[in-house]
Every structure is written in structure tokens, then in C-alpha cells.
Amino acid sequence: MRIALLASNRFWRGANTVFAVVARGLADRGHTTTALVAYESVAGGFRAHDVAVRTPPVGHTSLKGGRALRRELRDLAADVVLVGGARDIRLAAFASLGRSLAVVYCISTPRPPRDLRTRLAFRRVAFTVFLTEQLAQSGLAEAPFMRRAGHRVIPNGVDCDLFHPNEDAGQAFRRRRQLGDGPVLLGVGALEIEKRWDLLLEGLALLAPPVPPLLLCGTGALDSALRGQAQRLALDVRFVGQLDPPELAAAYNAATCIVHTRPDEVFSLALLEALACGRPVLAASGGGTPELLGNAGVLAPPENPVVFAGLLRELLGDAPRRASLAVAARQRAVERYSVARMIRDYEEMLEDLV
Template sequence: MRVALLTSANGWRGSGASYAKLARGLRDRGHVAHLVTAASKLTDRLREEGLEVTQIPGRNTGPREVWALRRALRSIGAQAIVADTPRDVRLSRYATLLHRARIVYRYNLNYRQPRTHLMDRVYVSGVSACVYQSRYIQNDAVKHAAWMSRIPAYHVPNGYDTARYAPRPDAARAFRERYGIAPSARVVLSAAKLTRNKGHDIAIAALNRARHGGLDLVYVVCGDGQLEGELVSIARRCGLPSVFTGLLGTRDMIAAYSAADLVVHPSLQEIFPNAVGEAMACACPVIAADAGGTGELLGRDGTTGVLVPPADVDALAGAVAAVFAESGRLRALGAAARRRIEEQFPVSRMVDGYERALAEVFAGGS
């Protein structure tokens, strides 16, 4: 198979990380999987991962962008395009008028409602199949646009490389030394873009409340974004010991997970969060807001992670205090979380799902 993976994402988290796993997995199975991007930051990061990338101009869908994508498709000899935003679908639809290829829509609308006007229906009418990362997002898509139920659908959750994402004690010690965190300190970590919908302000309030209840901890925040200055100020004003690392590379992120005693993921809406899956693969216990598809990944019975209501400071503070208070609970949660990833969400199963979807699209059965 010869596949173009098209994304207009700005940065690594989310689509960038997922596409990297998919490209590597397809390549390792003998397929051609070539990434097509629109942002230099993501292009550079994907190339650091050793992946083949073509960057096309801008983030619009005018003639210049269409022609650039058509050239990329032609150079790849692409039989299919995997696209994950409405903009990418529109661009793919125009480009495939000039280069015949199937379009697979990796449906990735989360923080805003789908656009459902006539032209969007026209663009999506050219889609051969939709891939949904979670049952939540599939149901949400059909709820807002019932006509999408007529497009062949595949449920393919994100997968995680448990050989790469695994506990690294030496890296954990080095990470703590690098950021001046004592070996005995309790580290609570969040990894996400520093934007309003990720709930870092909720986590700061909750962890500060837990600290005033007698829990000595350090909050480590991994990620970049427009709210960094505001969040640093909030943490400083309430006196919460905190470290803001900025966006980390994969090796440093694994070290961060390994150094953490607990991961909190307070995001107010998610499809199937990579940060939670990566943390679980690294045997980190996770407390997460029960938002979107997070529960599908983390599990709902309390043995592989803890879910709390979104934007509930009291519930998050109580859950953090509870897991630290119960001897052995953190270790048990972390071990069970890693087993869940190994058994239910290995990266091989993700690649299997896309291979199947693409093969059926090419065969014309879907």
C-alpha cells in the first residue's frame, strides 16, 4: 500500500504523535507511508523521529495548496490519503480530482461541533471510510450529522509501543536531578498542551488543596502553549511547588513519566488521549477527568486508573489524597494500567486496524 498521511496539526501532541506511530507501523510492514504536513514545528519533530515528511504551504485550501498536495501525492504514488480535519478533507477532495486516490477520514473533531452545511456534506461525500478512535467520538459525530452513519466506519483506538514507553528508573533519577526535584518528593505530572480546555487550572487548585491537607508534592507540567505564563502565575500565587518543562521530546517525556508518582489528566474533553495511554504504558497510575473517550482508555472499574468528574476540584483533590494514603495503591494501579495497554491497546493492534480499513477501501468493499 502507498498511503499519504495528511495533517494540518501545529504540534506534536495528538494527531502528530498518532500519525508518527501509524507511519512507523505501516512502514515496518512494508508499506509506503509518507507524512504530509503544513506546520514547520511538526515537520521538524517528525523528521527527528526518522520519518519521511513533505511540508506543503499554508493552512488554506486554495489552488496553491491543492497543487502542492497533488504534487506530493504524485511523488508518493499514493493510493489513499488519511486526513484528520475538515480542512484536510476539503484539500484532499480537491487534490484527488487531479490525482486519483481514496480518502479515509480519521475523524478528529473534538472541541467544536462538526460543520454540517451543504459544502461540508459535499466534501465528505468523497470519503471512502471514517476511522474513529473511540466509541464516544463516533457517537458524537453521528449525533451532530446523522448522514455520517452512511459512511463505512472503523473503530481503531490509538495504540502504544510498550517497548519504547516503559518504566526507566535511571532516566527517572536523571530527570529529577535535572529539574532539582528531591528523590523523596512526591511528583504529580500532567502532560498536555497548555490551553484552557486541558484543565491545568483545575489541577493546580486541586493539588494545592491536597497539599494544604498535608500532602507534600511537586506538580510537574510538561507541554507548551499560550497559557503557560498564566498557569505559572497561578501556581506561584498559591504557593504550589511546580516545574514547567515546556514541550519535551519522546525520550525526555518517558523519563518524566518514569519520574512521576502519579499522573493527573484534568482535560475537559478528549477523544482518546495519547498522554494517558503513554503514562499507562510507563506503569504510571493515572487520575483523569471522565470526559469524552478517556474512560474507554483508562477503564472504568477503578483497577487500572481513577476517573473523576470533569472540572471538579474537590473530587480531584480527594482522589489524589486517597491514592497516596493507601499503601501499595499507586504501584498496583500503575502495574494494572501497563497490563491494560499491553493487552488491549498495543500499537500493533492500531496498525492492524488501519491496514484492514485501507485494504477494504482499496478492494472496494467499503
């Protein structure tokens, strides 16, 4: 098969990582894959995964962008194009007119797009990939027009060889970052409003001192605001930016507990990586998170810093429970969320479709 992956967003996000891993995995299985991206910041991420990249002007829904995408897809002789956002649906719909091209929508948002232009463009979508059963049910109920296309649930996968329990790597990370031997908390994700790191900081401020240091791995528009909030609350928050995968795996292994407060998370790659590293997780219960974690993590009511702080206090004080969660986490990641499983599912779906 000849497969194109369209990413018109400006900044690298978790959904782009999934597309890159899928593209690389399908290429390793003998298929031709090419990422079509609008911005160099995203192109670099795909190249880092050894994925072929082209950069047509598809950053906006426009006739120019649609024509450019159409030319690229024709030149690639693409059989299918994977899209991940409303703008991508609209562009791919135009590019697919009058030709045999399957458009596959891989939804990675809490709610489906429902604007009129996207609803009309969705008539060209042949298949939708959801990340969890719960999100499939809620999405199809909220946007009945999506039922005209086929659909399947394909959870994201994680590299369980790269992300695995490694006490030595965790201890080395602690030494490099001068973290000592006490409890350490880790949050991983973009520093953006939807992640609700502000709720996490509010919860940490409710803990009795000494409050464990929190490492935040990520970048984003709220960097300055979160630094200011941490200073006002007298919290030890260390903003470490984006880490390369081996260093990120070491960070997970250094953490006593992984914390995640987005109330409507779709399917967090950070939580998958934490499970694969066998780390205890405390996360807000919302979106696809309960289905992702199962019994391998602790769930807190969304947008409730008081309860979150109480559950975190209990978890930090219960070493046997953390050890039990660590074993369950690794087992769940290996059994359910391997990259190999994800690639097989995508290949099977695409071959049936094409």
C-alpha cells in the same frame, strides 16, 4: 500501497505523533508513506520519526492549496490519503475529484465538524477512523452525514518497549530535577486552554500542605498564565517544556501519580504512556478517557476541582491501591494499546479499502 498523510496544522500535536507512528509502521511493512505538511515546525516532527515529508502550501483552505495538494498526490501516485482535520477534509476532497483516491478521516476531536463546506466535502470521504466506541456512537449521532462513509474504531497505540516501568530511570530523573523522595505529580500535554490545567491548579490549592510538586511537560500559549496562577496559589509547579521520549518515560517513572484534567479528552497519548509505564492515573471522566482507562485508573467528575482534590488526596495516601493500579495499568497497555496492534489495524483497514 502508496499512502499520503495530510497535516495542515501549524503546530505539532498528539494527532501528528499518531500519524508519524502509523506512517513509520506502515513503511516498515513495505508500504510507501509520505507526510504532506504545511509548516516546517510540523515537518520536523515527521522527519524525527524517519518519515518522508513534502511541504506543499496547504495551510489554508484555498484553490491554491487544493491544486498544490492535487499535484503532490498525483506525483506520489497515492492510493489513499489520511486526513485529521476539517481543513484537511476540504483540501483532500478537492484533490480527489476525478481520480481514484480514497480519503480516510482520522477524527481526533471531541466533536465532528459540521460546517456546510466540510459537510459537502465529506461526500468524498470513504472511511472514518474513531478512537473509541463511545466517540463513534456520539459522533455519528451528532453528524448523521458521516454515516455514508464506512467506519471503524482503532485506538491509538503506545511503544510499550520505550514506555515501561523503570524504577532506576525514575530515581535518576528525580536526582537530575532535585525532586527528593516525596510524592511528585506529573501532567503531560500542551499548555493550551482545552487541557484545563487551570482546574488542576485549583484542585491542588485545596490540598493540605505540604502539596506535592507538580511537573508540567509541554509548551503552549498558556505558559505565562499558568505560571502566574501557580505563583498566586503558592504552588510548586515546575514547567519542564517538551521532553524527548526517553526523558519523558523517565518522568513518568519518577511520578507518584499522573494527573489529567481535560474534561472532553478524546484519547490522550499521555495517559497511554502513563499506563505503559505502570503509573497510577487520576483523570477527569469525559470524552474517551473512561474507555481508555477502564479499571486501570481513577476517574473524577469533569470540571470539579473539589472532588478531584479529594480523590487525589485519597490516592496519595493509599500506597497499596497505587501499586494495584500500577499493575493493572501496564497490563492494559500491553494487551490493548501496543503500536504493533495499531499498525496491524490500520494496514488491514487500508488494504480492505484500497
